[in-house]
Amino acid sequence: MKKKVNYLVLVCLLIQMLAPLNVINAMKAERPPTSTINSNQNLLTVESLSKAYGIAETEILAELTKGYTFLEVHTALQQEDAGQPLGELLKQLNPKVEEKLEQMDYSAERFIEQVDEKTNQVQTVTAQTYGEFVEDSGKTTFVHPSLLNLSDLPTVTDSAYGMLSSRTASSDKFPQSYDEFAVKRLNMNADRAPYGGSINDNVSTINGTLQMQSTDMSLPGRNGMSFTLNRNYNSSDAIYYNKKVIQDNVFEVIYYPKLTAKLFYKYSGDPVTHGSASDFYFQPYYFSWLYHSFVQFNGQYTYWSYPLNRAPIEDFNNQFREELESTYKFDPANPDASLFMIKDDLYLSGTPLMAKAYTTGKVEEYPNSKKPVCYYTDNFGNCGEFKYAYGNQVSEMSQEKRFPIGKGWSWDIPYIETKSDNKKYITLFGGSTYELDGLHIKGYPWKDLKLTYDGSVTVNDLTSSYVLTALDGQKQYFSSEGKLLQISDSYQNNIQFEYSYVSRYGTVLTKIKDALQNEIKIQYSSSEVTLSQGDRTVKYEKTKDPQGNKELLSQVTDPAGRKTQYVYEVASAPFDLVGSYKKKDNYVALLKQVYHPTNARTDFSYDSYNRSLGTTASETVYRVKAREDVITYAGGTESKSGRVDYTYQGDGGSVQKANSSFATTINNGRTQTTYSYDKVYIDDNTPEVFYNTQIKQDDGVTQTTTAMEYNRTNRWPSPTKTTTKTVQGASSSTEQVSQRTYDEYGNVLTETDPANAVSTYQYDAATHLLSSVTAPATSGLNSYMELERYPVTHGIKEVRVKENNAAGALQAHTSYTYDAFGNPTRITIKDDAQDIVVTNGYGTQYQSAFPTEQSVQVTDAAKQNTTVTQRFEYNPATGAMTKFTDGKGLVTQYEYDRLGRATKVTQPDSSTFRYTYNDAANEITTVDPTGVTQITKWNPLGWK
Structure with missing residues (x-):
């Protein structure tokens, strides 16, 4: 065989030096530290504001998420009134942020699936408890009837509410299909x-x-x-x-605004101290229900009734309910700031009083009023077909x-x-x-x-x-x-x-x-x-x-x-x-x-x-x-x-x-x-x-266009043809064309480079794993590489490189042996006169996870065989090499910080390289074995 080393042999030889080179290269290519910059740079950060003003970083972040800017937060914290919370200071500084938040409601309560609310319990309040009953004055008035308006519906009064009902009943306002x-x-x-x-x-x-x-x-x-x-x-x-x-029923239902009531002295406007007005609730009255508040003061009491009887409307998926509730505005963070809907002049125990009812942002269903809408009934009064609709839901x-x-x-x-x-x-x-x-x-x-x-x-x-x-x-x-x-x-x-x-x-x-x-x-x-x-x-x-x-x-x-x-x-x-x-x-x-x-x-x-x-x-x-x-x-x-x-x-x-x-x-x-x-x-x-x-x-001078074509018949998303052309002024480059074909497993079958050189890949018919590669070599010939695999695991067993095709002369031959965990334990590179054998050992102290010993048999000029052995030690938790012993027994040791960055390299002569990461200053200090110190700094954007 010719003494010709192909790329596979080079890969095999590089394996023996891979681990130590990785460590050294990692140190050379160390990314800049990503941490806070020294305060003498006069930079503002969330952390610096937190430390300067004694406020939690998460609180600052929460205010930023509300919509305040970082500079607004800084300005608010600089104000002298330290007694006010940050949120209050920011409200005063930029009230538009809170106004915008109030226009949205993404609270959890808003999205809880609506269910039928239970009827209020009947209140058994008697004169024995609160004294003498007094008739309500009947002078209830709507103070803010605008609260009852919907954006696209009539004002909700007795007649208008009926108009709402007739409008929804006269036509199908709810969707009868979906996309x-x-x-x-x-x-x-x-x-x-x-x-x-x-x-x-x-x-x-x-x-x-x-x-x-x-x-x-x-x-x-x-x-x-x-x-x-x-x-x-x-x-x-x-x-x-x-x-x-x-998909659900369309229901007929009667809605009332859910109201909370408060009692005041009529002329001073002060809240009463010896009386109260309850929230509005439903109470049975013969064959109907009354919606009222129980009001008592100094031994006398009355029932303050809601002044309107609401007509039923059709609702589906709580659409109208949600519109009504959005109309009945309420600020849970500041209930006293809400406008009140109705008021009533009362006279109890000789004292002129005024009761006010406030909206709560909710509605109450009139008890037993919710029932499915029927399109028609039969002769026996049974529903022949209920009314259904489709709705959006979350x-x-x-x-x-x-x-x-x-x-x-x-x-x-x-x-x-x-x-x-x-x-x-x-x-x-x-x-x-x-x-x-x-x-x-x-x-x-x-x-x-x-x-x-x-x-x-x-x-x-x-x-x-x-x-x-x-x-x-x-x-x-x-x-x-x-x-x-x-x-x-x-x-x-x-x-x-x-x-x-x-x-x-x-x-x-x-x-x-x-x-x-x-x-x-x-x-x-x-x-x-x-x-x-x-x-x-x-x-x-x-x-x-x-x-x-x-x-x-x-x-x-x-x-x-x-x-x-x-x-x-x-x-x-x-x-x-x-x-x-x-x-x-x-x-x-x-x-x-x-x-x-x-x-x-x-x-x-x-x-x-x-x-x-x-x-x-x-x-x-x-x-x-x-x-x-x-x-x-x-x-x-x-x-x-x-x-x-x-x-x-x-x-x-x-x-x-x-x-x-x-x-x-x-x-x-x-x-x-x-x-x-x-x-x-x-x-x-x-x-x-x-x-x-x-x-x-x-870029204003040069235009580069890359066009891609695909196998659209099979819907494969990888390009089969790539054409690149560059234009600069009046001149343009020759088109550079690359092509690929694929099989249905995503494997590349053929690859044609811009020089029109073609590489061909073949795969095992059963496993669809690579079995051979034919690629251009020199002098018009090809290099043919065939791979033989082990059964079951399909690890590579033999790699043979031949001239031009499968029948060509053998140029290189490499074989692999593995342990039970798939680690390559023996790599044999066959040459003319002798084999080069690389033996890897995987120590039990690391459960065979990392190579702990590597031996390479080499032949010197006198044709004497020598075995060179290298040894490795690791941090088993990270896989980082901590010790490397070369073929001469010389030892290099490595230390790291918790981010895996090298902090110290001790060379065989005990000299050291030290690396200190000053995350506060965004810099690395390197001290070489002679004591020469080099400091590398980066700005906050990572520029040196």
Whole structure:
């Protein structure tokens, strides 16, 4: 054989030096520390304000989420009146923020499903208790009748209320159908064009959503079976409630405003001290009911009755009830500030009094008045057909309790979910969601994943019901409830997931464990989630939104104590699935600001957009308009940079029964990049397919256009042909064309580069794993590489490189032997006269997870065989190398901080490199073995 070393041999030889080189390269490429900057920089941060004014950081973040600016918070804290809470100071500074909040109601109580309220208990108040009964004066008057007005309905008086009833009864004002196409598509979140989908702070060029990812902890695992716990934010997942359609009866019902009453002296206006007026309640009176308040003062009492008899109206899905309640305004934070609806002049125990009744933002149903509406009755008085309608409704999102880490946030962990309509959906790593038709993954473009029934795995008393198997042999096991229990490779190296019951959230993830028994433990409370792994801890802090409904992730503290803080805007996101005259209210927690540990922040702004959800259905959504980095100084000035603007031509998120095209343009002030897409409708039950057809970059001088073509017949989302052309002024480059073909498993079959050189890939007919590669070499010949695999595990056993084709002369031959865990224990590189053997040992002290010894047999100039042995030691919790002994017995040792950053390297001669990370000053100090000190500083934006 020729002494010719191909790339596979080089890879094999590099293995022996991989671990120590990784450590050294990691130190050279060390990212700048991300923590607070020294106060002498005169920068303002949430943390600096907290320390300076003795106020909790979460309180500052809560005020920012209400809508106040950071500079407004600073100004309010500077005011001398320290006796007032921060919220009151901000109200005085910018009252428009509270006014805006008052116009929205996203409180939890608002969205609790309405049920028939129980009739008030009959009050058995007697003269023996309160003395003498006195007739009501009958002088009740409406002080603010405008409170009874609806925006598009007549004033609610005796006659007008009757008009409302006749209006609703005379025609079907409630929807008699719904957008079935929209409902089918609600839960689909297909892969969004994997070729060029998300860039620039992960703003989707498909639908404009903001997507963020942060890695919180990792487990090293064995033989590459590691696990990284990624925390993701997606603004489309930050919606408050699921959208759904209900069908129910139309009811006839009588509504009265729920009133609370207070008693005053008539002339002074002071509240009485020896009397009271109860809230209005219903009390039976012969064959009807009275709606009144019980009023008593100094031994006399009376019943103050509501002055109007309300007529019945038709209502469905509480639509009119909600309109009435929104009309009866009430401020629970300040009831005394509410206007009162009615008043009554009273005279009890010789004293002139005035009773006032205030709205509470609620209504009362007249007892026994609610009954289904009948279209017609038969001769016996029985209903022949009840009146039904369709309505928009909301329901709690299971994601909130599956991953209770804050609205819009989740961990990147697959699961299977069963919706209320009994349809099942699978969410894969990366967040793509597909409907399951039995075990078939509808709309998934490739055949590399297979879902089957399985009951072979039990983790913490939960047994698997499904297994998702990939071509490489990796398996994901799910419980009957869809919880991920275990990830396994072909050698049974496992990552396991354990769940426990937490009273507030139900059964949630509480432990992740690798094959070495390293664990990430997770603890929950209403305000915190704590991740712990050995001596490292990550803490999530949560607050409630401004109206106390949903949990928001406000702050994350990493193992080094560095904090990242999040501020949101709660925005209205109403929807309609049934063609109602009024959309159903919903809300979304948009991530508005990220305060980085570097003392900089990133601001995001959004534009609202009315998105089509189907044939007639629609929803208000928000697309990112711009992002910008900001540094705030103590003097009140701000430095802004890194602005990126997003503009949209069309909407990739819309749902319609037709093909469409759209584009998104990203402008960073230097380069304008436009992503163009085609969106292809398949059928009502299959998600659309997205094709990124063109990427065009223009910096004002040079325009580069890349066009992509696809196999649309098979709906494969990866490009088959890519053409790139650059134009500068009057000159243009030659088109650079690359082409690929694929099989139905997503494997590349052929690849043609711009020089028209063709590489061909073949795969095993049973496993669909790579079996051979034919690639251009030199002098018009090809290099042919064939792979032989072990049965069952399908690990590579032999690699042979031949000249031109399978029958050509053998040029290189490498064989591999593995242990029971899939670790390569022996690599033999065959050459003309001798074999080069690389032997790897995996110590039992690390449960065979890391290579602890590597021996390479080499031949010197005198043709004498020598074995060179290297040894390695590790931190088993992280997999970081702590000691390296080279072939001459020379030792290099490594030390790290809790973030895995190298802090000290001790060389064989005992000299050291030391690395000190001053997170407060955002700098790294390096001291070399001669004592020379180098300080590297970064500003809050990461610039040196």
